Amino acid sequence: MPMAPPPDLSALSLAEIVQAMEAQKLPPVALWNPTHCGDSEMRIARDGTWYHQGGAITRPAMVRLFSTILRREPDGRHVLVTPVEKLDIAVEDAPFVATAVKIEGEGLTARLMFQLNTGDLVAAGPDHGLRFVEGEDGPRPYLHVRDGLEALIARPVYYELAEHALSGDDAQPGLWSDGHFFPLAPAQPA
Secondary structure, eight states: OOOOOOOOGGGSOHHHHHHHHHHOOOOOGGGOOOOEEEEEEEEEOTTSOEEETTEEOOOHHHHHHHHTTEEEOTTSOEEEEOSSOEEEEEESSOSEEEEEEEEESOGGGOEEEEEETTSOEEEOBTTBOEEEEEETTEEEEEEEEETTEEEEEOHHHHHHHHHHHHTSOOSSOEEEETTEEEESSOOOOO
């Protein structure tokens, strides 16, 4: 069964985005515990490009399919898992990239809807937090996608979020989504 192409986030209403999010069905990878079988010879680059044996995977439907069987292990490794095998996959930064955002509402009623490079849709909120890490090249923002898997927020999307955060009336610059506040500044080390 072919996978449908991802929707155009900017053309969708909030209700349509929520409906599309609810239709996203993922395999129950958390329930699958096959014996580790080795290395997939795959890698996800920092920019979200997937590679197999050094060559880029250029079919978006193939990347979307592989992304549905991606899991993060308790030790931090990333694996591709099916009911019968589990293969390591190298991830340079985060396995996903948030490539677009739609912002609706203000303050407590705001909602941030992200589209990932795989076409998945994720609404920031208590279950899908935002975090900001200070890197050598400036702040690196992340969105929690599912079960320990994160999306690096693309630089243009981050700039849009920063502009929105700085235009707010909050004492500390940050973003509201689904009633939850996410400070824009990176967390200070303990």
